[in-house]
Amino acid sequence: MADTLTHHMRRTLVLGLPLVGGQLAQMAIGVTDTLMLGWYSVPALAAGTIGATFFFSVFILGAGFAYAVLPMASAAAGRGDEIRVRRIARMGLWLSAGFAALALPLFWWSGPLLSALGQDPQVAEGAQTYLRIAGPGLIPALLTATLRSHLSALEHTRIVLWAVLAAGVLNAGVNWLLIFGNWGFPELGLAGAAIASLGVHALTTGLLIFYATRGPGMARFDLLRNIHRPDWPVFGEIFRLGWPIGLTLLSESGLFAASALMMGVLGTVPLAAHGVALQVAALVFMVHLGLSSAVTVRVGQFWGREDREGMLRAALAAAILSFGAVLLATWLYIGGGEAIIALFVDPTDPARPAILDLGARLLVLAALFQLVDAAQVMALGMLRGVQDTRRPMVYAFVAYWMLGLPASWILGIEMGFGPEGIWLGLCVGLAAAAITLSLRFLRLILPPPRAPIRG
Known part of the structure; x- marks a missing residue:
């Protein structure tokens, strides 16, 4: 029993440590945004904080479908059913993209919503400026969450950590260029932070798609095969679970x-x-x-x-x-x-x-x-x-x-x-x-x- 339990602990650590690192790196991105906007101006910090909180609240609701992919794909992988693994990932991507598309109007008209919730009008207007740029990043953000679940279910977690670390470096660099106007770039302040956020989400999605289709041992899952074709029974399972x-x-x-x-x-x-x-x-x-x-x-x-x-x-x-x-x-x-x-x-x-x-x-x-x-x-x-x-x-x-x-x-x-x-x-x-x-x-x-x- 002890040897078996030790084996389970070792397997969990190998799988879990990159996921822990990825979570910490993701949190570091938020801390970096807060620090750099705080260095720029207090109004920008206030509007950016409210905007990021609004974005996160919508994201976390839609992320349920991405989280649902994790146990379903794990169970299918445990049975060796590679076709079902692909179908689960495909329908998870469908649901994530569909939810994000439906949520986009919330970001465009976020100013009136935030004002109705008692926020200062200037802060609400600044948050709306941020969200109108960063909001479309919800699509790659939720696609990234789905791909992370897909890769984690197959125990390919190190790429998740490296992708988030790369995104963090990009985020800090683009923030430095566009918030403050360094190296001849325009000084965009809050809008610069929003552009950086959008770029981070797009980069992370691109890296994970590349790995999920071209990475070691991933070709057999043929992730993008029939990506346009619906699989309504699996779609329904993910929806009910997510x-x-x-x-x-x-x-x-x-x-x-x-x-x-x-x-x-x-x-x-x-x-x-x-x-x-x-x-x-x-x-x-x-x-x-x-x-x-x-x-x-x-x-x-x-x-x-x-x-x-x-x-x-x-x-x-x-x-x-x-x-x-x-x-x-x-x-x-x-x-x-x-x-x-x-x-x-x-x-x-x-x-x-x-x-x-x-x-x-x-x-x-x-x-x-x-x-x-x-x-x-x-x-x-x-x-x-x-x-x-x-x-x-x-x-x-x-x-x-x-x-x-x-x-x-x-x-x-x-x-x-x-x-x-x-x-x-x-x-x-x-x-x-x-x-x-x-x-x-x-x-x-x-x-x-x-x-x-x-x-």
Whole structure:
């Protein structure tokens, strides 16, 4: 058992580490945009932040179809059905492109929408300028997400990391040229950042398509063969599996957006400390998100072979690795919380001491926070591996919005525990999700108990 479990852990690491690196590199692109727009001007930073948040919210809803490709292709690959692998990828690309095309008008008329949501008119107008350029990038962004799932299901994850790293370099370079007008290029400010974003998405899609069709061992899948031809049964399967994933992702990101609004009620310092502590926690969360995708692939392969023992061991191996990352991060949070927060705060800011103190206390809570957050995202990955998404969507929504959000408001605002209370409330919701989703996975893969023999 130990050798087998060690083998599963090694396979999960080989598959998952490039995915973790890809997630971290993708996050670094967003951090680069924030830094460079901040260097340009505060209005550009505000409009770019709102625009990027709007873009991400639409993207995350449509990404459900891309995520659905991962377990379906993994199961087909586990059975050695290469034709079905191709059909799944093809229909995933269809759905992703179709969703993106339908969503494009939201970006074009985003200004009135953002104004209706209470944003400053100038910020809303700037965000609309950004989104009218960057918005069409939703098409390659969702195609990229689908191709990433296709390649990950086939355990070709290193190319995903290299493609994202190349995109990050391009993004920083084009930002430097077009935001600030360096080397004789026009100084476009916010519009320059939008052009860079569009270019990044197009480059990443191009690299992944090239690899998926010409890379080592990929020719046999013949990805683009009959790309124009619909396969309605597979289209329907991906749609039914994917829309609950999109709504689950949106409900989770919405929970954290709501927590930021609650922090804003408490004041500027709590909001700033919350934002920094959450950014640190998000960096560590990328480890668990990458492992979650890896466990979807591993469980999906055994699901395709109808191997219950293999599914259980693959899930256990991934859970052990995730827990190891939790222990390491906990040691960092407790031992160096204030030093970590200090990296994100201007030394000349008069509010710095208050932000450092509160941020360090929140990072101590992050030890509990990340434990339950990691557990719930790992359970979601396992359930996607067995192609179970509708019931998990309901469990997650109830846990996040009917337990976590009210608990955060009651503990943080009504009972006066402040920022720590809001974080404890988030822990309540995430813990409920982790427990119910984990039990759901075990119920699905463990054999039913035998009826007693009566004689």
